[in-house]
Amino acid sequence: MLASKQYPLEYCELNIEKDLINPDLPELLGHLTGNGEALDQHTLDVTKKLISECRKVMEPKGGYVHMKAIPDQNPGEIAIPGMRFQAGKTIVKMVKGSELFIFFVATAGPGPEKMAKTLMEEGQYLEAYITDLIASALAEKAAQYMHDHIKETWAGKGFKISNRYSPGYCGWKVDEQQKLFSLFPEGSCGITLSSSSLMSPIKSVSAFVGVGPKVSFRDYTCELCSMKDCIFRKTKVSHGSPA
Numbered sequence: 406m407l408a409s410k411q412y413p414l415e416y417c418e419l420n421i422e423k424d425l426i427n428p429d430l431p432e433l434l435g436h437l438t439g440n441g442e443a444l445d446q447h448t449l450d451v452t453k454k455l456i457s458e459c460r461k462v463m464e465p466k467g468g469y470v471h472m473k474a475i476p477d478q479n480p481g482e483i484a485i486p487g488m489r490f491q492a493g494k495t496i497v498k499m500v501k502g503s504e505l506f507i508f509f510v511a512t513a514g515p516g517p518e519k520m521a522k523t524l525m526e527e528g529q530y531l532e533a534y535i536t537d538l539i540a541s542a543l544a545e546k547a548a549q550y551m552h553d554h555i556k557e558t559w560a561g562k563g564f565k566i567s568n569r570y571s572p573g574y575c576g577w578k579v580d581e582q583q584k585l586f587s588l589f590p591e592g593s594c595g596i597t598l599s600s601s602s603l604m605s606p607i608k609s610v611s612a613f614v615g616v617g618p619k620v621s622f623r624d625y626t627c628e629l630c631s632m633k634d635c636i637f638r639k640t641k642v643s644h645g646s647p648a
Contacts, residue, residue, distance in 0.1 A: 416590060418468040421550055426465045426513070428456060428542035436538055452535050459539045464514030466594040467551040471507045474615070488584055493576035499623070500567045500615030507559075507566075507616055508585055511551045512594050512609035513543035540608040548610035559616055567615035568623055572602070585611055 433452060434444050444452075472485035481494045485506055500506070517540035524533035548569070556566050573579035582602040596609050604611065 416468060416470045416593070418594060419466065419551075419554070421465040421467060421547060423460060423463065423465065425550055426460070426463065426543055426546045428539055428546060430456070433538060433542060437535065448531070448535075451532060455532060455536050456539055459517040459520060459536060459543060462514075462516030462520060463543050464516060464595070465512070465543070465547040465550070466514065467509060467511040467547060467554070468589060468593045469507050469509035469551065469555060470588050471505050471616070472588070474503045474506050474617075488587075490581055490584060491578065492570065492581075495575045496570045496577055499570070500620065502617050502619035503567065503615030504564075504617040505615075506613050507555050508588050508611075508613040509551050509555065510589065510594055510596055510609060510611045511544065511547040512596055512606055513540055513547055514595065515606040517543055518606055518608050544608040544610055548612065552614065555614060563618055564616050565618065565620045566622065567620050569612040569614050571610065571612040582611060585613070
């Protein structure tokens with residue numbers, strides 16, 4: 406199904422089969438229409454064509470490392486040996502009872518976003534916009550694959566896993582991305598991090614999950630996040646108050 410290679414800190418990197426990473430067409434179409442109206446046939450045909458082209462050039466990969474969780478830290482803080490993250494009270498509450506933290510990265514590779522950039526430069530603005538949405542969806546699916554892979558791996562050991570949380574969400578400052586990336590070998594999955602904590606390829610995800618026999622998973626956590634305009638939001642939030 407996938408190839409893996411081992412690095413220090415028990416790091417594992419996976420080359421994910423393309424057939425396992427498929428964007429959700431109805432979800433994409435919903436983002437395109439916004440108001441629930443039916444999409445015209447031309448745009449529908451263009452979207453299907455672009456999905457096929459994006460999947461040809463994508464290179465889905467993921468990597469993860471597991472670290473022992475150090476309990477009883479300061480409020481809003483999670484800790485592993487030698488490092489502390491100021492993840493915020495909301496996230497800390499959601500990973501309560503974790504015995505391990507698994508940090509991971511996932512990416513769709515540079516292909517889809519390069520394709521979107523080229524289309525934009527050529528003046529094909531609709532196609533560029535749709536391609537950018539598809540690229541985001543592919544990165545999200547790669548991250549979901551990693552989440553599911555971790556869940557299956559640890560379920561056999563009697564452990565449960567939490568939802569995944571990323572720097573920049575739920576009040577967790579994005580600059581702590583620097584700490585997270587320090588846990589991985591340089592250039593893991595072809596992803597690099599700028600001094601301003603921007604990942605390249607942009608269509609990449611970094612996150613962590615809590616692992617333990619008493620950890621719980623919630624079906625929906627969008628109400629915890631303040632990113633009102635996230636395209637993957639599952640609940641509507643008033644712009645007049647935080648999520």
